[in-house]
Amino acid sequence: MSTHIGAERGDVAPLVLFPGDPLRARWIAETYLEDARLYTEVRGMYGYTGTWQGHRVSVQGSGMGQPSLAIYVNELLGEYDVQTIIRVGSCGAMTERLAVRDIVLASGACTDSSMNRIRFEGLDYAPVADFDLLHAAHDASAGRSGVHVGLVYSSDSFYSSRPELAQRLVDYGVLAVEMEASALYTLAAKFRRRALAVCTVSDHLFTGEETTALEREQTFGEMVEIALAAGTAVG
Numbered sequence: 143m144s145t146h147i148g149a150e151r152g153d154v155a156p157l158v159l160f161p162g163d164p165l166r167a168r169w170i171a172e173t174y175l176e177d178a179r180l181y182t183e184v185r186g187m188y189g190y191t192g193t194w195q196g197h198r199v200s201v202q203g204s205g206m207g208q209p210s211l212a213i214y215v216n217e218l219l220g221e222y223d224v225q226t227i228i229r230v231g232s233c234g235a236m237t238e239r240l241a242v243r244d245i246v247l248a249s250g251a252c253t254d255s256s257m258n259r260i261r262f263e264g265l266d267y268a269p270v271a272d273f274d275l276l277h278a279a280h281d282a283s284a285g286r287s288g289v290h291v292g293l294v295y296s297s298d299s300f301y302s303s304r305p306e307l308a309q310r311l312v313d314y315g316v317l318a319v320e321m322e323a324s325a326l327y328t329l330a331a332k333f334r335r336r337a338l339a340v341c342t343v344s345d346h347l348f349t350g351e352e353t354t355a356l357e358r359e360q361t362f363g364e365m366v367e368i369a370l371a372a373g374t375a376v377g
């Protein structure tokens with residue numbers, strides 16, 4: 143057992159799908175995995191392991207925001223020999239180029255978090271996705287419309303006190319805002335493992351458009367299928 147994950151070492155598969163919401167972890171396990179077994183419910187942050195098309199796969203909740211996610215990434219990579227983590231979550235569109243229900247494969251992540259500023263003592267590190275995983279996710283998206291590759295903004299605030307900064311980020315190519323990818327990519331690099339964030343657009347910052355619960359569930363499924371195909375292709 144690690145501090146926040148109530149599992150034995152072999153209980154967690156080398157490939158982990160990583161939604162923020164633990165109830166989404168349960169939904170993914172029940173919907174996509176065969177023989178899914180709950181390995182942790184510490185703090186209600188469910189983790190399951192099962193198989194998908196013959197491959198062992200785990201699904202673990204990360205919680206919201208980089209501090210919570212970083213706890214689980216440190217333990218998954220440091221104590222359970224996880225090789226690949228794919229975040230499957232939601233994001234807010236920041237540009238008209240994106241519509242709600244579109245999917246963003248995050249090639250890199252900007253952030254307003256101080257975690258890396260502290261880690262690198264003021265130097266600006268560039269957290270990026272694993273290229274092979276990104277490539278595999280792009281391949282797995284072939285034939286689907288509304289899939290974009292580009293930068294996300296991993297914000298520490300869902301309710302921003304500086305919304306005017308969003309436009310400046312858009313001017314420099316940022317597509318969407320979420321709250322986790324930067325810490326995920328940084329820690330994966332530290333542990334020399336693979337990571338990718340695949341995010342569904344749940345709301346639009348400029349048009350105010352939002353998805354319904356049913357639409358979120360359907361699009362969430364598409365994103366999970368991309369993540370499973372990419373993660374098992376890369377190994």
Ligand code: HPA
Nearest residue numbers: 232233234300319320321
């Ligand atoms: N901000 C941050 N994270 C998000 C958002 C948002 O607007 N939408 C979905 N995840």
